[in-house]
Amino acid sequence: MRISNTPIAARLAALGVELRPGVSLAEHTSLGIGGTTDELLIRRYETLPEVIRDLKNEGVPYKFLGGGTNVLVTDGELPWIVLHLPSTHPGVRVEGNAAFVDAAADLGGTVTYCAKRDLGGMEGLIGVPGSIGGALRMNAGAYGTQIGSYVREVELYRAASGENETLRGDDIRFDYRHTSFAPDDIMLRVKLELPPNPYQEIVAGIRVCNEKRRASQPLNQKSAGCIFKNPQGASAGRMIDELGLKKLRVGDAMISDRHANFFVNAGNATCDDMLRLVDDVRERVKKAFGFDLENEVIFWKN
Ligand SMILES: Cc1cc2nc3c(=O)[nH]c(=O)nc-3n(C[C@H](O)[C@H](O)[C@H](O)COP(=O)(O)OP(=O)(O)OC[C@H]3O[C@@H](n4cnc5c(N)ncnc54)[C@H](O)[C@@H]3O)c2cc1C
Incomplete structure (x- = not known):
């Protein structure tokens, strides 16, 4: 348009x-x-x-x-x-145990910035790419950590009132890759409260998470992370792997051979290629295991 x-x-x-x-x-x-x-x-x-x-x-x-x-x-x-929102660097200000962060700031950069000021808790999020705003919307999480646990206040544009407002963390629900924000709310700034920890200890935790990520994810290929959410009590990646679907391909959309819940663009994949691959896998998983896999990635169709 x-x-x-x-x-x-x-x-x-x-x-x-x-x-x-x-x-x-x-x-x-x-x-x-x-x-x-x-x-x-x-x-x-x-x-x-x-x-x-x-x-x-x-x-x-x-x-x-x-x-x-x-x-x-x-x-x-x-x-x-x-x-x-154009990115701001670092876009973070620390006061005591609180970090005030712009929505456009980089999530990984924020984790590192806070670590250098002896504020931890978010080590698990270090390899999650994207912005703080996206992390709030998705309640980004990894290795037992989710950003929602540290949110104390969010300044946002509220679709309901058409104005910028501030919400208290207690008034927001953060669930697994889901939050209670309205679909067209736009996060602008957040106040996080982080547990103090010496820098060296935080860095040791970050290293462990980085190694786990490098060992299991196709980090040098184009992806959007996990394509499906894990259903309660099951792993989408494990089910796809058990069906022998790693490397399954539609055009240039392909299931990673490193992580079966990562679908990668192996060349010039179109959106249609990716959607056909996603639908095919969803059907096979439903047939074999009875689970209706829900998308974790947000699809922007027409
Ligand atoms: C290699 C790789 C590994 C990943 N690993 C993980 C992981 O371990 N855990 C995890 O949770 N995710 C993971 N992801 C997914 C992704 O990085 C996260 O969901 C991230 O938080 C998305 O942030 P973003 O800024 O890129 O959001 P976008 O992709 O730009 O947007 C995602 C959604 O959030 C909305 N949004 C973005 N910013 C705002 C804002 N300021 N206000 C309101 N809505 C907004 C968008 O409208 C859209 O609906 C991974 C992705 C990749 C590529």
């Missing part, structure tokens, strides 16, 4: 929003799949309510993109624009 030569573009420019025309989402997602659309970079978070009000009034559909590491985007000219 193109809004470059419309009156809304001029109004957005006056608000300090940068419009990037014709951005390829294949270049902005870790799967390397996705079509083209205009992107808005929102530098001043306080302008978001006005930007979204204007988009809604003009009937311009939009989606919000963080680091692009957990989305599968459809191909071709996309029927919506993309909103994005």
Whole structure:
């Protein structure tokens, strides 16, 4: 969708929003799949309510993109624009045991920044790519850690009120790869409370998690991490592996030979290739084990 030569573009420019025309989402997602659309970079978070009000009034559909590491985007000219908060470095401020972090900050960078100030707890999240905002939305977790455990406050654009608000951590539910945020809430900043621990001990924990990740995941291939959530009491990856489906391929979409729940783009995979592979595997798992696998990756179809 193109809004470059419309009156809304001029109004957005006056608000300090940068419009990037014709951005390829294949270049902005870790799967390397996705079509083209205009992107808005929102530098001043306080302008978001006005930007979204204007988009809604003009009937311009939009989606919000963080680091692009957990989305599968459809191909071709996309029927919506993309909103994005440009990354801030480091985007973190520490006060006592609290870390105040911008949604656009890098998750791994935040873990390291806090570790250097003797604040730990998030060691398990070190290899999870993407932004803090994406991690909050997904309640990113690994090796027994989930970001939701440390959230004390979230500043966000609330779709319900059309304004920026602050929520207390106790008022937000963080479940396995699921949160109680509304689908079109946009996280802006978070206050995390982290347990103090000497840097050397935190680094030792980080090393262990890094090694586990390197040993089991195809980190040099294009993926979006685990494609399916694990059903209660079962492992999606183990079931797919037991069916002998590693390396199964539709076009250039392929099941990794290292981790059966990682589906990789082995060349020029299209969204359709990936969706056909996902559907095929879901059916086989249902037939063999009776589980309806739920997507962990967010699918942005038309
Ligand atoms: C190699 C690899 C390993 C991975 N390992 C793990 C793992 O161990 N554990 C794990 O949990 N995940 C893992 N992932 C998945 C992914 O990294 C996480 O889900 C990550 O938190 C997504 O963040 P993102 O910024 O890239 O989000 P995106 O992919 O950009 O977006 C994901 C969803 O979050 C929404 N979103 C993003 N930012 C915001 C915001 N500021 N406000 C509101 N909504 C927002 C988007 O609209 C979208 O719906 C892995 C991915 C890869 C590629």
